[in-house]
Amino acid sequence: MAGRTLRRWMAAALACVPVLLALFPAVTPTVRAEGSVYFTAVEDNLLPLTGDTMPFWNGGYLYIPTSVFSGKQLGVSRGRIGDGGVVLTNQSGESLLYKAGQPYAQDGEGDTYSPGVLQRNGDYFVPASLTARILHFQYSVKEVENGYLVWLRRASNQMGIATFASAVSVQMRQEYQAYLKSLEPPAPPEPDPEPEPAPIEENPVLPPVPEPETPSIPETPPASPDPVPPEPVRPSAPEPVTPEPIPVVPEPPKTETPAAEEPETPPDAPKEPSETPVSGGQNLYLCFRNGTEALLDALDRYGVRGTFFCDEAFLRDQGDLVRRMTASGHAVGLLVDPSDPDRTLAAQMNQGNQILEQAACRKTRLVLLAQGGNEAAYQELQEAGGCGLRPVLERSILRTSGQAQALLALAGRQGSRVSVLLGENVTQAGLLALLDAASDAGDACLPLTETAFS
Numbered sequence: 001m002a003g004r005t006l007r008r009w010m011a012a013a014l015a016c017v018p019v020l021l022a023l024f025p026a027v028t029p030t031v032r033a034e035g036s037v038y039f040t041a042v043e044d045n046l047l048p049l050t051g052d053t054m055p056f057w058n059g060g061y062l063y064i065p066t067s068v069f070s071g072k073q074l075g076v077s078r079g080r081i082g083d084g085g086v087v088l089t090n091q092s093g094e095s096l097l098y099k100a101g102q103p104y105a106q107d108g109e110g111d112t113y114s115p116g117v118l119q120r121n122g123d124y125f126v127p128a129s130l131t132a133r134i135l136h137f138q139y140s141v142k143e144v145e146n147g148y149l150v151w152l153r154r155a156s157n158q159m160g161i162a163t164f165a166s167a168v169s170v171q172m173r174q175e176y177q178a179y180l181k182s183l184e185p186p187a188p189p190e191p192d193p194e195p196e197p198a199p200i201e202e203n204p205v206l207p208p209v210p211e212p213e214t215p216s217i218p219e220t221p222p223a224s225p226d227p228v229p230p231e232p233v234r235p236s237a238p239e240p241v242t243p244e245p246i247p248v249v250p251e252p253p254k255t256e257t258p259a260a261e262e263p264e265t266p267p268d269a270p271k272e273p274s275e276t277p278v279s280g281g282q283n284l285y286l287c288f289r290n291g292t293e294a295l296l297d298a299l300d301r302y303g304v305r306g307t308f309f310c311d312e313a314f315l316r317d318q319g320d321l322v323r324r325m326t327a328s329g330h331a332v333g334l335l336v337d338p339s340d341p342d343r344t345l346a347a348q349m350n351q352g353n354q355i356l357e358q359a360a361c362r363k364t365r366l367v368l369l370a371q372g373g374n375e376a377a378y379q380e381l382q383e384a385g386g387c388g389l390r391p392v393l394e395r396s397i398l399r400t401s402g403q404a405q406a407l408l409a410l411a412g413r414q415g416s417r418v419s420v421l422l423g424e425n426v427t428q429a430g431l432l433a434l435l436d437a438a439s440d441a442g443d444a445c446l447p448l449t450e451t452a453f454s
Contacts (some may be wrong), residue, residue, distance in 0.1 A: 037147035037179065039172050040064070043073040043157070046168045049175040050182075052121040055128070055150050061115055061293060062141065063125040064150065074137050074152060085117060086124045090135040098126055107134060111399050111429050113294070128152075129293045134427070140317040145169070146176045161317050284411060284438060285419040285448035287368070287391050289335060290314045294428035296324060302435045307331040307389075307447040309368035312352050319359040326360045331447040333366030333389070338377040345377065346384035365450065368421075387450045389419070396423030398430035404437050419448050 038055045040047045047053070053065045066086050069078040075091045084100035097106045098117035105113045105126075113134070118125045128139050128150070139152045140161040149165050149172070165172075286306040288295060291314075299306055308325050310332060315322055325332055334352040336345055343351075345367075353363040367386040369377055381388040392414055395407055411418040422431070438445055446452070 037176065039144065039147060039149045039175065040068065041149065041151045041164070041168065042068050042071070043153050044164075045073070046171050046175065049172075049179040051179075053123065056120075056125070058118060059115060061127040061129060062150070063118055064128045064131070064139075064152070066124045066126055068152060074154060076135050076137065086126075088126070088131065088135060090137075092136070094135060096126075096131060096134050098124060100124070105130065109399070111427065113428055130428075133292055133294070133424075141320075142317070144172060146172070160313070281416065282411060282441075282443045283417045284443050284445045285391075285417070285452055286445050287389070287419060287421045287448050288426075289368075289421070289424055290318075291321065291325065292428075293321065293324075295426070295431055296321075296328065296330075298428050298431045298435065299330070300328065301432070302439065302445070304435060304445040305329045305331070305447045306445075307333055307366065307449065309333040309335040309366070310352075310356075311335040311370070312348075312355055315352060315355040315359055322356070322359045326362060331364075331366060331449055332356065332360070332362075333364055333368055334386075335368050335370050337370045339371055344384075345380050345386070349381075349384055349386050366448075389448055391419040391421035391448070393418060394421040394423065396425050398422060398426040398434065400430060401433040401437070403430060404433035407434060408437055408441060408443070417452075419452070 037049060039049055040053065040055060047068070053067055055062055055064045057063070066078050066088065068074070069076045069088060077089050079087050079089070081087060081097070081099070085098050085102075087095055087097045089095040093108070095108045096113075099106075100117060100119055103114060103116040105116055107113070113130055115127050115130070132139050132152075136155055137152060138155050138157070139150060142149045142151070142161045142165050144165050149161070149168075151161050151164055153159075286299075286304070288306055288308045290310050291308040305328070308330055310318075310322065311334075314335075322332065334349055334356070336348040336352065338345060340348065349367060357363055365385060365387045367381055367388050368391075369381075369388065378388045378390075393407070393411060395403075398404065398407065407420070411420065435445060
């Protein structure tokens, strides 16, 4: 009888469940996307926006997934290596080897560069600035609606990133909506249909409210005094034995063993021994075309300032890098083209200074002619209010310590004050080797300014 009454009471309680669910609906947490996302485009294709392949910043470097090199649009192919890592090769045969767990990369000639590769979401991510510089493609970052656009393209692509961002704005908006939708939690599965409750008789007789009953307790044997545990059998004490003294050996000092031994970061370039200074007591005025984060890192390491001549595209697309140059005390000049048939040098200077002012709130009179120039071009610059600088030495390639030593030896034959223009193919390792050799020789590395040779 008690069991039947209990079953009727449970059936009535189940019938109330839908009513309670209607009164207190479940609250689903709202999924929000990150404040800003990074869109990725390769040449004229905007890639799908996913969290697994989204570029990210780490240690001041922008990292991009190596999956962007799976096609042939950039002229760079990707191959994985057996012990973990990836090798990237361009159509000219130049390569970069990124090994997992190593904080540096290695090119085909054995020179090393930093930083190294990072692994995330099953893919390898590499620093964009280093990879683009060694394998000869270009990239830009621009703030757009809902985040930033990272655009990778061949060096021959002359379209501005603002034009490209405008062309794919609708597609970026669609990708962003799809990305938000992918973050929403999946809809909960529909519950199984509940069994229909047993029919309830009309005018049912409600069970009387039972008084609290003492829960039934299984029968137990009559209480008996608490059992007294038997006393443990104490064995007879053995005869005392005098132990032989054990020599105390001091423990060796404990050293913490790292969980995973990481290779030490090798020097960016091997330093060749030099018994005597190469030049000795010179003033070297260092100039660069545009510039990279890696070169700025090398200069910062030695506390050296240089002069960066930037073209309009660089000033427009690399505003963060330009601001870092000016904030670090480097001089910034304009890189103009005297062979431009459509604009005079004065027009190029005005346009470059407008972009520089937008990027770093300053203007400059320092000008470098991109293709060189004759006396007429320098006269035209002077009449336009510019200061055309003419570096004494120019090196387009500087990668090893040997090349750095040869450059210093050549500078030593030019006098005590020599200006040096370093081109696009100067690596961080080569610049570090030059700065190291100059420091050993007692040379001072300085920026080239208007008053340097006055």
